[in-house]
Amino acid sequence: MLKAKDLQGDYNLILDYALVVKRFSKKCIYAFVKTYGCQQNVSDGERMCGILERMGCIITDCEENADIIIINTCAIREHAQNKIFGHIGSLKRLKKQNPNLVIAVCGCMTEQKNEIQKIKESYPFVDLVFGTHSMNLFSKMLLDVFREKKRIFVSGSKDENIYEGFPVKRASKVKAFVPVMYGCDNFCSYCIVPYVRGRERSRKAEDILDETQKLLENGYKEIVFLGQNVNSYGKKLDEDIDFAQLLRRADNFGGEYRIRFMTSHPKDATKELIDTIAESKHICHNFHLPFQSGSDRILKAMNRKYTRDSYLDIIDYAKKRIKNLSLSSDIIVGFPGETYEEFQDTLSLVKQVRFTSLFTFIYSPRSGTPAALLPDPVPKKEKTRWLMQLLKVQDEISFEIHRNMLGKRFRVLVDHDLGDKSRFLGRTDGNLGIEIVEGGNFVGRFADAEVMDVIGRTLKGKIV
Ligand code: 5AD
Ligand code: SF4
Numbered sequence: 241m242l243k244a245k246d247l248q249g250d251y252n253l254i255l256d257y258a259l260v261v262k263r264f265s266k267k268c269i270y271a272f273v274k275t276y277g278c279q280q281n282v283s284d285g286e287r288m289c290g291i292l293e294r295m296g297c298i299i300t301d302c303e304e305n306a307d308i309i310i311i312n313t314c315a316i317r318e319h320a321q322n323k324i325f326g327h328i329g330s331l332k333r334l335k336k337q338n339p340n341l342v343i344a345v346c347g348c349m350t351e352q353k354n355e356i357q358k359i360k361e362s363y364p365f366v367d368l369v370f371g372t373h374s375m376n377l378f379s380k381m382l383l384d385v386f387r388e389k390k391r392i393f394v395s396g397s398k399d400e401n402i403y404e405g406f407p408v409k410r411a412s413k414v415k416a417f418v419p420v421m422y423g424c425d426n427f428c429s430y431c432i433v434p435y436v437r438g439r440e441r442s443r444k445a446e447d448i449l450d451e452t453q454k455l456l457e458n459g460y461k462e463i464v465f466l467g468q469n470v471n472s473y474g475k476k477l478d479e480d481i482d483f484a485q486l487l488r489r490a491d492n493f494g495g496e497y498r499i500r501f502m503t504s505h506p507k508d509a510t511k512e513l514i515d516t517i518a519e520s521k522h523i524c525h526n527f528h529l530p531f532q533s534g535s536d537r538i539l540k541a542m543n544r545k546y547t548r549d550s551y552l553d554i555i556d557y558a559k560k561r562i563k564n565l566s567l568s569s570d571i572i573v574g575f576p577g578e579t580y581e582e583f584q585d586t587l588s589l590v591k592q593v594r595f596t597s598l599f600t601f602i603y604s605p606r607s608g609t610p611a612a613l614l615p616d617p618v619p620k621k622e623k624t625r626w627l628m629q630l631l632k633v634q635d636e637i638s639f640e641i642h643r644n645m646l647g648k649r650f651r652v653l654v655d656h657d658l659g660d661k662s663r664f665l666g667r668t669d670g671n672l673g674i675e676i677v678e679g680g681n682f683v684g685r686f687a688d689a690e691v692m693d694v695i696g697r698t699l700k701g702k703i704v
Contacts, residue, residue: 259386260296264307264340271297272306276324277314279466279502280437281347283417284375285312288346290407291379299409304334308342308382313349315432317604321349328363335365342385344368346375350395351436354607360393371395372437376403400438404447414655414684416460420448420486421467426505428532429543430575432606433468440469442477445486456493461653461686462667463490465501471508484516491520496686498653498669499523503570506531507545509554518561525562526671529554530570530599534589535582538575542611548589555593566596566670573630574603574623576614583626590633596641596670598634602627635697642672642699645691649704650674652689654682672699679703 260269271292275285288310289299300306311328314320328345335341343366349355351371359366367385370377374394385392402422410416421442424434452463465486467473473483483501490499499522504513506529517523529551533539536547559565571586590598602623605612652666652674664676666689674689676682679702693700 259383263342263386263389266307269297269307270300270302270305271308271310272300272303273310273312274303274327275312275347276320277312277316277348279417279464280419280422280468281312281314282411283419283466284347284372285310286408286410286417287375287406288312288378289409293409294407295379295382307338307340309334309344311343311345311347313345313347315348315352315355315436315606317601318606319604321355324349325358328359328366332363332365342367342382344370344382344385346370346372346378348372348432348436352432352608353396356393356395360391364391367391369393369395371397373397373399376401376406398438400441402441402443404443412656414460414653415462415464416455417464417466418448418451418455419443419466420470420483420501421473424468425472426469426545427543429541430572430603430606430609430611432609435608437468440472440476442467442473442475444477445474445479445481445489448486449489452490453493456495456497459684461496461684462498462500465490465499467501468503469505469508470501471504471510471513482512484510484513487513487516487520487523491516491522493522497522500526500671502528504529506551506554511557514554514558514561517558518563524669524671525564526566526568526596526669527558527562528568528570531589532570532572533575533578533582534585534587535578538578538582538585541577541614542572542575548585552589552592564670566668566672567593568597568599568671569593569595570599570601571630572601572603573627574616574618574620576603576605576611576616578603578618580626587630587633590630590637594637594641595634596672597638598630600627600630600634638697639694642694642697645672645699646694647691649688649690650701651686652676652701653686654684657681657683666701674699674701676701676703 273285273289275281313324331343345366350369359369374397423438423440425440427434470483474481531551534548650668652668654664654666656665666674666676677700687703689701690704691699691701
């Protein structure tokens with residue numbers, strides 16, 4: 241594995257001020273990074289902010305005043321992409337006001353040929369475009385834009401090395417994202433991720449545990465291990481380690497802290513993993529296990545490699561082994577060819593499992609994936625109707641789970657201030673948010689909270 245410090249020559253992390261002054265006619269450079277999509281993207285965005293800061297820039301949350309704008313994109317659904325193109329289009333005005341402005345677009349969208357072509361042709365004010373495989377060249381590419389004053393497009397790289405040691409500027413001082421692996425080898429038939437993020441590769445356990453230890457020493461209280469399919473962790477490493485063993489090692493640090501992880505694939509979720517969670521001191525009793533569909537025919541067409549029954553078996557085992565388990569999942573409604581009866585299988589699974597929360601999506605065709613070639617006769621309006629049914633069922637379940645919490649006490653980690661220094665967000669081990677309205681400011685600390693009220697989807701509580 242390569243260390244960023246070994247690559248200083250190539251990865252010039254210091255801005256060449258002569259260049260900068262030439263481009264911007266000023267010494268203080270403001271950079272704005274907007275991230276769309278999943279936590280993996282958030283983590284990439286935090287790394288870019290770290291690099292920009294190390295280069296000498298000031299990170300700003302004001303796009304209007306920025307000298308450098310980075311749009312870190314997501315490609316998972318068409319809706320996300322349309323929104324991002326809307327955002328990129330709006331930057332034309334800023335570039336007109338300030339021709340020295342540098343605009344870069346990166347992330348999952350920019351590993352797709354059609355999207356790159358679209359930016360090339362329709363968004364001429366974008367200076368730099370680079371894909372997920374070229375992230376490690378970020379500072380160098382930026383300097384090249386300053387130096388050469390021409391548009392730079394870098395994508396399609398096959399570089400699947402893992403680069404360690406880059407600076408990271410984290411958005412939170414309480415909760416930190418730590419990638420444990422990158423890419424995905426599963427090729428679910430609807431999903432663009434394996435095409436834009438490449439093959440599965442794991443970080444060395446030592447690097448992950450070192451990072452975790454340093455974060456805990458620096459006061460972080462919650463570590464979220466990230467990967468598209470964390471259960472595949474370690475498969476291609478030289479060392480003999482799997483995800484359950486990594487979790488056991490991460491459970492051994494001192495003090496009060498939490499470990500979460502996402503995402504797990506049901507085909508690889510082992511009893512050993514569930515036992516590890518059950519026996520741990522610090523791993524949250526919260527399991528995000530996307531099932532996508534409750535119909536075996538649809539699961540097969542999705543290339544998910546498990547069945548409804550095998551999914552329910554794992555859930556059953558987890559419920560028996562893990563005390564106060566909270567479950568969440570992802571669901572796709574309206575996969576090509578899905579019938580209303582097959583959708584009912586999804587609904588019945590939701591009723592049977594009783595998830596604490598769900599992430600629900602209407603199927604979105606992604607060009608280049610096998611599912612995009614399938615006939616898709618059910619109109620969007622009908623799929624939206626199914627989705628509404630699903631949301632109604634889940635709302636009732638969530639409300640019952642919330643109502644059951646009334647008057648009870650929960651250990652919460654107070655994450656952040658909700659705006660006016662009198663309300664704070666605390667999270668339970670099960671990842672439920674409680675709005676703390678009494679008892680003081682515990683941001684960054686653990687505390688016991690009592691649930692006082694349930695209003696719609698919001699739980700209100702006080703520190704006791
Ligand atoms: N259409 C709709 N939802 C999708 N997901 C992935 N690809 C698609 C798609 N083409 C959902 C899955 C996945 C989550 C991250 O996004 O539910 O688990
Ligand atoms: Fe996409 Fe499937 Fe990989 Fe998840 S496991 S990232 S849904 S291909």
